[in-house]
Amino acid sequence: MMGTKERAFARLVNVSREKLVPADHFYRQVERTLDLSFVRECVQPMYASGGRPSIDPVVFFKLQLVMFFEGIRSERQLIRQAADRLSVRWYLGYDLDEPLPDHSSLSKIRTRYGLDVFRWFFDAIVQQCQQAKLVWGKELYLDSTQVNANADLDSLTPRFAVEAREAIQRHLTALFAQENQGDEEEGGESMDAPMSEGSSNTGTCLQPTSLPVVLSQQEQEELETERSMRHDWIVEEGRQQREIHGLYQRSADFQISTTDPDATPMRLKNGGLHLGYHTHYVVDGGKRRIILEALVTPAEVMDNQPMLDLLWHVRFRWHVRPRQITGDTKYGTIENIKAIEDAGMRAYIPLPDWDQQRPPYFGPSKFTYDAVHDRYVCPNGQLLHLSRMEYKAEKVEYRAEAATCNACPLKAQCTPSNHGRQVHRSFHANYLERVRGYQQTLAYQKALKKRKVWVEPLFAEAKDWHGMRRFRLRRLWRVNCEAQVIAAGHNLQQLLKKRGWGRRPFPTDAICASFGLFWMLCSLTFARKISSFADCLSFFKDEEVRFPLC
Template identity: 30%
Template sequence: MMGDRTKIQEALFYEFRLEDHVPAGHLLRSIDRFVDLDGLREHLRPFYSGTGRPSIDPELIIRMLIVGYVMGIRSERRLCEEVHLNLAYRWFCGLGLNGPVPDHSTFSKNRHGRFRESDLLRQMFEMTVRQCIAKGLVGGEGFAVDASTIKADANRQRSVPSPDKLPIEAAHRAVREYFSVLDDAAFGSATPVQPKYISPVDPAARWNAASGGLAYYAYCTNYLIDLKSAVIMDVETTTAIRQAEVTAQRRMIERTQETFGIWPERLAADTAYGSAENLAWLVHERGIEPHIPVFDKSARQDGTFERRDFTYDHVHDLYVCPGGQQLKQQWRKINSDQPNAPPDNLLRYRSSKLACDVCTLKPKCCPNQPNRKVLRSIHEGARDMARDIALTDAYIISRRERKKVEMLFAHLKRILKIDRLRLRGPNGARDEFHLAAAAQNLRKMAKLIPPGAPALST
């Protein structure tokens, strides 16, 4: 027989314990073990006034931001609604059943103010890295680096042709930040080429068409990860251009060494990081093996001899062509002093015109030139080392493990839903990328370290 309609019977007293209603396997319960905010108040104390009404607890704001980025809640208005309704969110934020949820405007005021001035979000990200190191998830031997473009909050159909057209007289925050990073190697000075279009609402965002579809304004998030468990060791925000990615790689390696004292033995990356200057920096200045394809444009399409067909003689500093003739930098002594390095870092080796005129291989060597010229980088030693590493089994393993950083970018865009930024300007992008990287590290620890498990061996 059908039961009666359920009726809500109000009780005079309720016995309710929030701890009992959060499942043991809930993601936030697992993450809460690794959130260490003990030093948060002391870090922010200089940025609060000693008088006036008490502010909203900064730990509550940070915990709500962690909930938003871990659970993929992009809107702060919606985040406040979800924390108000969801018992697990309330438990993680320490609100209880009756605790009031802050207004959404509180996030903007704190982020643009004391959080950004104190570099708090960077400190929180480094907290997750230290937790990963303490739990034995970081090997410290092999690193990988890569960058991914994230769409900026700017309309591609509303653009200005040059910075001169920006409304400087009423400049908002993103415009002021754009002018402040014009000399930064990761933004304005990354390349002398001026962008084709500039967004008036976020001029630091770069006009980008890397995906092959319609162009859009974007920033780049750069990850430096440890290959043992794909822990994000560092994150850097740059403009969406290859030269800036190389700058970010150097900054992240230096910062990781200074902050955590970790010196990797090898670095895996794609061809964008295979320039001669970058390979030389890794080999000679940092002592890191570059498991990176060499960026080389010496290949020819007309069937003539390529540079690799010429043999270099280290002892006499010359090349030997397939016909046995020598290519030298100088064929006679010059009294004037020559610079140690050419302006473009390329040494030029030329053959003798008399030898080339009688050579039977001239049609396959230099059919349209009187003699043959070969260019050699002053960093060719580091390039040769990278080529030798590319022939080893360790290089094959590194190339396979490098895909872990690509998986992190896929997770960032599909699970955390950060395929488009909400905040504008370089500082806004930096805040979002720091929070997202911290959320990914927290989720990594929650996945790999079950409750009650001892720390992994370091």
């Protein structure tokens, strides 16, 4: 008889929710591996001592991890899927009839925390990976990728119009600041006041500890002056410093997107133009490929600009002593190479081909430098003597005589100028020669091959499985939060693999059965060979009787 299933649900009374989730479920392994109770201590100063209880900060970060593991692109979709998934409810600690947080609360919590809390969350997972011996620290690999922004090119507008509107808004805010301050003094300080957008609110645990060093007033002033002149990419959250561009201007200097003001135009490999960002990774050279630092900058920022800040942060934050730094040609600037070599590390970075910048004329590599007499020799054997020193650019100019160049038969291939060919040499050219010497070694070639399969697959995985092909959030500090969660999720995956997740059990029964079959086949083959050998002996014995040996 055919049976039919009626939709009649009885209320669960004596059924334990713990028994409904399998013991070997993925989220059970995540719960055993990562204890997120440390988050409460970090964000405690951001909440009032009284009032209505908020959403547990641990639940907020668990939802961020669920979004990473499930590849969910929307917080609305995240809450909908978490509501009808028993395993996710168990991981969050919510009962079957308990309502989950609203999706809008996640955005408000993110604004309250700011980027510093997400960085602290990422650093806490890296610290656990380091305690589990997953960080090698002898080799560091750097790379970056282009990520589309959640904005369109049609949203670009003149920057001066937006800046004027913001200036008017600041002026109006300043006019009513005194009145608002008086209201707060009468009614007391409001703990529920919304934070300003993009603000990095930090708790007590995030305050940097000052070194026990007493500096004189003059030394303190020099230190403050040096800090003010230097642009720290990590402290500035990847923002561009536009005041130092001088005469050179990019399109982002006079255009801005009204949808995402921090996104800037970028040229893709296929020739298309989009608004986007650059995501920078510093990856450990160990077999687990732990991401030690992640930073998002506008697309107008060159890959080599935040390189040193990322390296020094990784080196001193995680106390690693790398012996080599590997990157592609984009990182091969003289400033970066000099800083790496001065720090006692090897710069395994390909140098740019400056000959391609002067087609169809001879490039700098066609000229031979004479270190004894401090001069250059051109392809025709003529001399280029020292002309002047450019201290601001940190380079020396060598120039040939104008009459010699004009009479040279190779002038059409050398220079179009009638004042003689000139060649520039950096003050730190010896560092470039040292890197060229590395290029002949086997370690250098292995490092470049390893970089291709070490960092680039991490970007491909993040784009294909975790939604980093296009950021879902807007503004620079928010996309940095998104990138921190993706990098932290990757490191957590490696930590789970270390603890045994995803490892197949040892197939003892199958191996025993295979070994028994192999032993039986060997026995049959050996018995067959023995019987053939016995037949052979009997044959020769008969032949010996028939034809006796002399």
